Amino acid sequence: MASAPPFQRQADPLITLSPFADPHGVDPALQDFLHRASSLLCGWLGSSSKGTPLPGLSAMPAIEPERVGLSPDRLLADLQMVMEGAYNPSHPGALAHLDPPPLVAGLAAELICAGLNNNLLAEELSPSLSRLERGLCGWLAGQIGMPAGAGGVAASGGTLSNLMALVVARQRAGLATNGDGVVLCSDDAHLSLLKALTVMGLPPQALIRLPVDFEGSMEPMALEETLQALAHQGRPVIAVVATAGTTVRGAVDPLGPIADLCQRFGHWLHVDGAIGAVFALADHPLSALEGLDRADSITVNPQKLLGIPKTSSLLLLADPSVLKASFATGLPYMEPSWGFGHGGEEGLQGTRPAEILKLWLGLRHLGQAGIESLLGGALARRRRLQELLSVDERLVLRSGSLHLLAFAPAGLDAPASDAWSRRMRERLLAEGLLLSRPLYQGRHHLKAVLGNPHTRSQHLEHLAALVAEQHP
Numbered sequence: 001m002a003s004a005p006p007f008q009r010q011a012d013p014l015i016t017l018s019p020f021a022d023p024h025g026v027d028p029a030l031q032d033f034l035h036r037a038s039s040l041l042c043g044w045l046g047s048s049s050k051g052t053p054l055p056g057l058s059a060m061p062a063i064e065p066e067r068v069g070l071s072p073d074r075l076l077a078d079l080q081m082v083m084e085g086a087y088n089p090s091h092p093g094a095l096a097h098l099d100p101p102p103l104v105a106g107l108a109a110e111l112i113c114a115g116l117n118n119n120l121l122a123e124e125l126s127p128s129l130s131r132l133e134r135g136l137c138g139w140l141a142g143q144i145g146m147p148a149g150a151g152g153v154a155a156s157g158g159t160l161s162n163l164m165a166l167v168v169a170r171q172r173a174g175l176a177t178n179g180d181g182v183v184l185c186s187d188d189a190h191l192s193l194l195k196a197l198t199v200m201g202l203p204p205q206a207l208i209r210l211p212v213d214f215e216g217s218m219e220p221m222a223l224e225e226t227l228q229a230l231a232h233q234g235r236p237v238i239a240v241v242a243t244a245g246t247t248v249r250g251a252v253d254p255l256g257p258i259a260d261l262c263q264r265f266g267h268w269l270h271v272d273g274a275i276g277a278v279f280a281l282a283d284h285p286l287s288a289l290e291g292l293d294r295a296d297s298i299t300v301n302p303q304k305l306l307g308i309p310k311t312s313s314l315l316l317l318a319d320p321s322v323l324k325a326s327f328a329t330g331l332p333y334m335e336p337s338w339g340f341g342h343g344g345e346e347g348l349q350g351t352r353p354a355e356i357l358k359l360w361l362g363l364r365h366l367g368q369a370g371i372e373s374l375l376g377g378a379l380a381r382r383r384r385l386q387e388l389l390s391v392d393e394r395l396v397l398r399s400g401s402l403h404l405l406a407f408a409p410a411g412l413d414a415p416a417s418d419a420w421s422r423r424m425r426e427r428l429l430a431e432g433l434l435l436s437r438p439l440y441q442g443r444h445h446l447k448a449v450l451g452n453p454h455t456r457s458q459h460l461e462h463l464a465a466l467v468a469e470q471h472p
């Protein structure tokens, strides 16, 4: 069969860019375009420390396509405009969120991923990448200490990983068509669990939130009492969700005692480790993570601390075959799997990109030493800031075992903490330091996430000095 002629436009190939890469030979116009795009990006990354993490409103390029497609020059100029208005996670003062600078290996992997345009829906649409995902999930589960045969699937974000975990848990508990099931978690658990219940057709009351102790962790006694009460009432339990790294202060629920209770009552244990599970990759995993290996399922978000470009989330399971039991529908328009299973049968998403590529390449580039240094650096910065702020006796500090720290002056009521945190956030931003302002236990706090490897001690000292001089 004769193939169609390559898409051609007249004129100088260095000025005119075909919309698709020439399959018959390397296209110099494409090479030039990608070089220039990567130069733009390197320029943007390389000037990150100028300005502030959060730019003001910027001019935007036109939205709609013009009649005749734009030249590479204009495309790049448009891109530049969008970049100028972008949030800048590489700024050393970007401390507000769980959004670190991107790993450079991740940038290359994203480019290659886009170029390959494979699809994790089915093996024949992603032969090598499906295997890579399976292999890496298995390896990560092994690093965490999950049993042999453990593995999982990538998902576009922790919200989806948590949702899939609860759907699987419900299926496993035989409650797929039962509207009475409940999920237990702590008061500080992530709101994505509420979203999951909505999608699962369960009322918000199906999420039973247990109080946290002074350290922000679930109390096993309260969990035990609640599980007993539910058992007496004959109320079915879908899962217990323990959080390894709460969103405001990075607290870790007591995983071992919670795993004991789940074992005793026969309940599924899901650990939402979107923030904290990556610390299991450290040379000496945090003692707070003891018991993580006993979870039935774990959400891991390498996008949140390791710098894997968004999105990068995984759901790991002790027995990954439960994914198929929950999500397989058959893929009648696909060749049968040649042994490992189709991605689209192992999760909620159908078509999805090979997000695993950037995680794999990023970890390979970091090496164990690089991973250790990222994790250790984040903890060291949190400890340093804690040390600096704890000198000030007027502040209440809220932290956990990870790299997050929230604080607020003692004794303020809700309106006063709101006013203090607003004023303080503005003052800090004027100095290039961006913190977030979460509402926690009825009061606004300022929160620093110390996952940015560009943040130096002097930034933290500056931050502490500004906080000290701005008391209510």
Ligand SMILES: *Cc1c(COP(=O)(O)O)cnc(C)c1O
Residues within 6 Å of the ligand: 098, 156, 157, 158, 159, 160, 162, 190, 192, 243, 245, 246, 247, 272, 273, 274, 275, 301, 313
């Ligand atoms: C961020 C976060 C999530 C949700 O992850 P997304 O990738 O934002 O969807 C879930 N749980 C915890 C504890 C989180 O911090």
